[in-house]
Amino acid sequence: MSIITQMQKILFWKKRNGLLILLILLFSAACSHNAGKNRKVQGSTALILQGSTTLLPVIQRAAEVYAPTHKRYKISVRGGGSGNGIAALLDGIANIAMASRPISPAEITISRRAGLKIKETVIAKDGIVVIVNNRNPISDISLSDLRKIYQGVFKNWSEFGRYKVKIIVVSRDSASGTFEVFKRIVMGKANIVASSLEQVSNNMVRKIVSQTPGAIGYIGLGYLNKAVKPVKVGGIKASAVNVNNGKYRISRPLFLYTTEALDTGAVKDFIGYCLSDSGQKIVKEKGYIPIR
Amino acid sequence: MKREKKIELFLAIFALAAVIIVALIIFIILKEGIKTFYQVNFFKFLFGKIWRPTGSPPLLGILPLLLGSVYVTGLALLLAVPIAVGSALFISEIASRKQRDILKPVIELLAGIPSVIYGFLGLVFIAPLFQKIFGLASGLNIFTTSFILAIMALPTIASVSEDAINAVPHTIKYASYSLGADKWETMTKVTLPAARIGIIVSIALGFGRVIGETMTVLMVLGGAAVIPHSIFSSAQTMTGAIASEMGEASYGSLHYHSLFAVASVLMVITLLFNIFAEIISSKLRQRRK
Numbered sequence: 001m002s003i004i005t006q007m008q009k010i011l012f013w014k015k016r017n018g019l020l021i022l023l024i025l026l027f028s029a030a031c032s033h034n035a036g037k038n039r040k041v042q043g044s045t046a047l048i049l050q051g052s053t054t055l056l057p058v059i060q061r062a063a064e065v066y067a068p069t070h071k072r073y074k075i076s077v078r079g080g081g082s083g084n085g086i087a088a089l090l091d092g093i094a095n096i097a098m099a100s101r102p103i104s105p106a107e108i109t110i111s112r113r114a115g116l117k118i119k120e121t122v123i124a125k126d127g128i129v130v131i132v133n134n135r136n137p138i139s140d141i142s143l144s145d146l147r148k149i150y151q152g153v154f155k156n157w158s159e160f161g162r163y164k165v166k167i168i169v170v171s172r173d174s175a176s177g178t179f180e181v182f183k184r185i186v187m188g189k190a191n192i193v194a195s196s197l198e199q200v201s202n203n204m205v206r207k208i209v210s211q212t213p214g215a216i217g218y219i220g221l222g223y224l225n226k227a228v229k230p231v232k233v234g235g236i237k238a239s240a241v242n243v244n245n246g247k248y249r250i251s252r253p254l255f256l257y258t259t260e261a262l263d264t265g266a267v268k269d270f271i272g273y274c275l276s277d278s279g280q281k282i283v284k285e286k287g288y289i290p291i292r
Numbered sequence: 293m294k295r296e297k298k299i300e301l302f303l304a305i306f307a308l309a310a311v312i313i314v315a316l317i318i319f320i321i322l323k324e325g326i327k328t329f330y331q332v333n334f335f336k337f338l339f340g341k342i343w344r345p346t347g348s349p350p351l352l353g354i355l356p357l358l359l360g361s362v363y364v365t366g367l368a369l370l371l372a373v374p375i376a377v378g379s380a381l382f383i384s385e386i387a388s389r390k391q392r393d394i395l396k397p398v399i400e401l402l403a404g405i406p407s408v409i410y411g412f413l414g415l416v417f418i419a420p421l422f423q424k425i426f427g428l429a430s431g432l433n434i435f436t437t438s439f440i441l442a443i444m445a446l447p448t449i450a451s452v453s454e455d456a457i458n459a460v461p462h463t464i465k466y467a468s469y470s471l472g473a474d475k476w477e478t479m480t481k482v483t484l485p486a487a488r489i490g491i492i493v494s495i496a497l498g499f500g501r502v503i504g505e506t507m508t509v510l511m512v513l514g515g516a517a518v519i520p521h522s523i524f525s526s527a528q529t530m531t532g533a534i535a536s537e538m539g540e541a542s543y544g545s546l547h548y549h550s551l552f553a554v555a556s557v558l559m560v561i562t563l564l565f566n567i568f569a570e571i572i573s574s575k576l577r578q579r580r581k
Contacts, residue, residue: 084538106545166429173515173536174346174547191347194356197432197526198515200536211420212430 047075047266051085051098052177053201054126054220055254057286059098059274065282066273073266079201081175089257090114095267097257100126100177100220117260123274124254125289127221128182129238131206131228133213137163140232143249147186149216152193157214169196170205170217178202181252182218218250222287240289254288321559325552328352332546337553343517343528345537345547352550354557356517360434360527361558363520364513365502367438368445373495375442376449377484383450384457385479403447411511414440419512428524432514435523440508445498452497456490457483489576496569500562506531530558 049059056079063075080088085097086107103111103118111118130146132138138160141149148154150169157163171192172179183192199205202223209215210227217228221238224230230238233250242248256274258267273279280290328337332352340353383395418440419431426435460483468478484491514526515536534551 110544168430175537191344194342194344194518195516195526197430198517198528198536200510200515204511207415208430208432212423214429 045073045266047073047096047270048088048094049075049077049085049096049098049256050080050088050094052082052100052254053079053203054100054178054222055098055124055256057222058124058254058283058288061282061286062270062274062279065278066270070266070269073270075270081173081200082177082180083175086257089259090116095258095262096271099255099257100252101180102253102255103257111259119258119260119263121256121258121271121275122253122291123256123271123279124283124291125243126252126254127238127240127243127248127289128178128185128218128250128252129221129224130216130218130231130233130250131209131224132216132231133209133211134227134229135163135213136165136216136229137161138231139229140235143186143234146233147188147190150187150192150196151190152195165214168212168215169193170208170212170215171196171198172202172205172218173198173200175200177252178218178220182250185250185252220288224287240284243289253291318559318563321552321555324549325554325556328546328549328553332550337550338557341519343533345550350546352546354530354554356519357528357530357533357554358557359519360513360517361503361529361531363434363523363527364437364441364509364529365499367434367523368441368502369495369498371438372442372445372449372498376446376494376498377453377491379446379450380453380457381479381484384454385475385483399447399450402443405444407444407505407507408511410440410444411508414508414512426524430514430526432512433524433526434513434520437509437513438523440512441502441505444505444508445501448501449494449498452494453487453491456487456494459490460486489572493569493572493576496565496572500565500569503529503558503565504531504562506535510535530554534558 047063049063056077060077063077067073067075082097082099082101085094085099086103088094089097090107090110103120108118130141136157138157141160145154145160149167150171152169154160155167157165157167169192172182197208199208202219205217205219206223206225206228209217216231219228221240221243224238232238233248236242236248238248238250243251256271258271263271274283275291280292283290337352337354338358339355340351341355342351342353343356344351379395379399383392387395414436415432419436421431422428422436422439423431464482464486465478468482473481509529509532513528513532515528515532516526517528517533518525520527534554537547538551
């Protein structure tokens with residue numbers, strides 16, 4: 001008997017229907033959306049942190065220090081961007097979202113629809129430092145000139161001095177909290193030029209700026225190193241001191257988001273650890289600004 | 293039921309599972325993608341020139357992404373096909389046993405290298421190199437990406453073309469020699485034309501490989517969602533846009549559905565090409581019989 005005739009026998013043969021029904025049930029179970037429903041992610045002994053690549057170095061180090069004294073907790077930390085992290089929290093895939101921007105009204109609406117109450121904790125502050133290639137002589141730029149560069153009004157560094165190189169604008173993708181904040185504080189209502197090179201992480205931005213003579217980009221202060229050159233904005237240098245005294249304007253709080261339902265056990269304990277002296281020391285070590 | 297029939301049934305269910313999975317994938321992507329068009333005009337989506345999903349208001353035109361995919365794929369194939377078919381010809385017709393024994397595995401090796409490694413090498417070595425050689429402001433552009441993608445597609449195109457060339461009957465070639473043609477004339481005027489259908493299939497497969505490539509594109513193309521104006525422009529492809537923006541889209545938002553719509557377009561293009569390759573393959577098989 002051919003396989004096709006056999007399959008026909010399955011469909012019309014009552015005894016074999018059970019098999020087919022089982023297959024169909026399995027597949028519909030696999031498709032049914034759990035998204036938006038508040039599933040307790042493996043009870044309160046698993047820590048699944050996801051989100052901002054800006055917070056990643058801090059949280060990874062904090063998890064490393066925290067884990068040996070809390071062996072019964074399973075910890076996993078991953079990046080993907082603030083939007084990604086909050087989406088994961090709302091979908092029930094992560095229980096703490098790391099974010100370098102506040103949760104958006106659209107996301108709050110989705111959380112309400114899913115019956116979740118969001119709990120926000122500020123664990124650090126960050127400066128967004130503007131960087132250029134090490135060969136670029138510029139060391140200070142006004143906020144409005146910075147905006148114009150990102151709008152595409154200025155096309156060449158020669159407009160600022162004797163460095164005759166085409167300006168290459170490097171930015172972040174729209175999942176990034178770093179992007180959201182840069183857009184809000186520097187760009188305002190203006191759009192970033194469409195030809196900007198959108199990268200998916202702080203590291204990529206730094207890499208590209210370090211190897212492209214005409215590039216300009218922005219990264220979290222914790223990612224600044226000798227490969228790139230920081231630029232003052234309006235005469236003010238991006239530093240912990242200047243963020244805390246409010247002089248440096250391109251700065252933002254860094255958040256851990258969870259839901260009220262999840263805020264127990266491991267989750268509550270870990271967030272508490274980040275706020276403790278030990279946790280805040282790690283914040284400072286990684287180049288960010290402790291909140292106390 | 294006899295044991296043999298039970299086993300056949302078992303295997304038939306696995307085959308059925310494969311069909312169901314493909315059908316479900318198509319169904320889900322289309323279902324989530326179609327919701328975009330409750331809010332966005334279909335033609336404005338397909339032919340719109342600006343892709344700015346997080347702007348206010350959000351602008352959802354995928355022409356920059358479509359053109360990015362098409363240019364990158366087109367240039368990659370333009371670079372890969374002559375080299376791949378040439379290599380296939382060399383391996384089939386000219387290479388000695390020893391040379392063949394080395395060349396074939398080496399080409400297969402190229403296919404085994406993960407795409408993220410290609411992307412990484414592209415970002416760290418090839419892009420800066422091209423930046424210097426061509427005096428460009430940035431090496432992250434269509435040319436660099438197509439160059440790397442051509443290397444990635446080479447093994448696929450070369451191996452299927454080689455099969456096609458090998459399948460050309462000896463009799464035809466000997467007939468050509470006996471009429472006085474030399475090796476080069478025979479290769480270009482007899483063997484290649486005889487193998488043309490298989491070579492077209494290999495190009496279609498190469499196309500499928502390249503248009504779906506995401507990792508390399510993410511690292512080397514520059515991520516600039518604009519209509520490219522030269523091969524040294526940075527650009528963005530459909531795959532790159534989906535990969536870098538899916539993280540942002542909160543479940544159920546317009547951006548989320550529009551990314552599924554982009555995925556739908558990509559999927560339709562890929563399916564059409566696969567079907568095209570399959571039809572041509574079967575014509576080839578029929579001819580052989």
